[in-house]
Amino acid sequence: MLRAASLLRSRAPAIGITAASAILLGTGTVLASDDGLHPAQYPWSHNGLLQSLDHASMRRGFQVYQEVCSACHSLRRICYRNLVGNTHTVNEAKELAEDIEVVDGPDDEGNMFTRPGKLADHMPSPYPNDEAARFANGGALPPDLSLIVKARHGREDYLFALLTGFHEPPAGVNIREGLHFNPYFPGLAIGMARPIYDGMVEYEDGTPATTSQMAKDVITFLTWCAEPEHDERKRMGMKCMSILGMAALVAWYMKRNKWIVIKSRKISYVK
Numbered sequence: 651m652l653r654a655a656s657l658l659r660s661r662a663p664a665i666g667i668t669a670a671s672a673i674l675l676g677t678g679t680v681l682a683s684d685d686g687l688h689p690a691q692y693p694w695s696h697n698g699l700l701q702s703l704d705h706a707s708m709r710r711g712f713q714v715y716q717e718v719c720s721a722c723h724s725l726r727r728i729c730y731r732n733l734v735g736n737t738h739t740v741n742e743a744k745e746l747a748e749d750i751e752v753v754d755g756p757d758d759e760g761n762m763f764t765r766p767g768k769l770a771d772h773m774p775s776p777y778p779n780d781e782a783a784r785f786a787n788g789g790a791l792p793p794d795l796s797l798i799v800k801a802r803h804g805r806e807d808y809l810f811a812l813l814t815g816f817h818e819p820p821a822g823v824n825i826r827e828g829l830h831f832n833p834y835f836p837g838l839a840i841g842m843a844r845p846i847y848d849g850m851v852e853y854e855d856g857t858p859a860t861t862s863q864m865a866k867d868v869i870t871f872l873t874w875c876a877e878p879e880h881d882e883r884k885r886m887g888m889k890c891m892s893i894l895g896m897a898a899l900v901a902w903y904m905k906r907n908k909w910i911v912i913k914s915r916k917i918s919y920v921k
Contacts, residue, residue, distance in 0.1 A: 687833045689804050689811035696873065700888070702881040703874050709737040710853055711871025714864050717851055719795065722787065722842075724775040727796035728875055731769040736874065743769055750774050788828050790841035799869070799876040806869050808834065813865040816844035 696703045712733070715725070730747040734740050747767035752774075755762035767774075777783040784791050793801075802808050811834040819831035819838075829839035846868075851859045874880060 686836045686838065687811075687815075689807040689834055692807055692810060694806055694870075696870070696880065700884070702884065704870055705736060706855065707867045707870040708874050709871075710855070710857060710864075711867035711869070712737050713853065714846070714851055714868040715795070715871060718845055718864075719868065720773075721776055722783075722792040723795045724777075724792075725773040725796050725875060726775065726794050728773050729770060730767065730773070732878060734769070736878075737871070740769075747771055788841060792842070795872055795875065797876045799873050806873060809869050809872070810862075810865050812840075813846060813869075814861055 695701055715723075730743045733743045733746070738746065747769055750767040750771070751764045752767050752771050753762055754765050757763055777786065780791055799805050799809065804811075812832060815832050815834045816830060819825050823831065823838070825831050825839050829841055830843050831838060832840045846861050846864045848860050851864060853859055857863060877883075
């Protein structure tokens with residue numbers, strides 16, 4: 651009995667360390683997302699309380715998406731009519747829609763047919779289904795970009811760092827064939843090759859198409875796609891704050907007017 655007690659006392663520190671390790675291992679989970687670098691915070695012009703989205707940048711970003719990103723990624727939640735008044739005029743949006751062929755029907759004879767696109771049509775997907783998309787991309791499914799800004803931790807900062815963070819892997823890091831090194835992607839290896847290069851797109855407004863400029867523009871456009879009500883929300887917020895401010899002044903004046911008699915009265919005690 652005494653021998654067993656002394657043995658437990660001698661092994662108590664080791665048992666305590668083992669138990670603590672088990673608790674830490676049980677509660678702390680190592681995720682693949684912990685492998686990637688955290689992006690820096692960039693001064694996006696639309697992040698302020700009073701700033702709206704840069705619509706010129708949104709128009710350039712749509713051009714980058716159309717000429718580069720649309721080869722693999724879709725925008726299923728965006729219709730051509732959504733572009734009107736934001737990035738394009740009505741006639742420009744109609745011309746963009748008419749460039750695509752949409753399968754419609756059935757007609758009076760029960761047959762499907764193709765027609766030019768309309769403003770009410772959604773942006774076309776580059777693949778007919780997810781299986782075809784996986785087959786064309788080595789098993790990886792390119793995500794839809796409609797809500798990609800909200801769907802990623804870090805939002806615009808992460809996407810900008812991802813698009814501009816492609817480079818050769820450092821010494822000692824082996825990347826499997828078909829993958830590409832990106833320190834900001836979880837796991838450090840991404841199936842998407844570097845999508846944008848300097849001068850890849852010729853902007854119609856003459857803006858130099860550098861890698862960082864194209865990344866900034868397409869992310870601004872995708873920010874609008876994820877939150878089309880961004881500008882209207884801030885506008886309504888300013889109206890509400892103005893009305894509440896005036897209501898607070900009226901309430902303060904009414905309170906002061908009603909209570910001034912009670913607060914300024916003098917109470918005298920007669921013996």
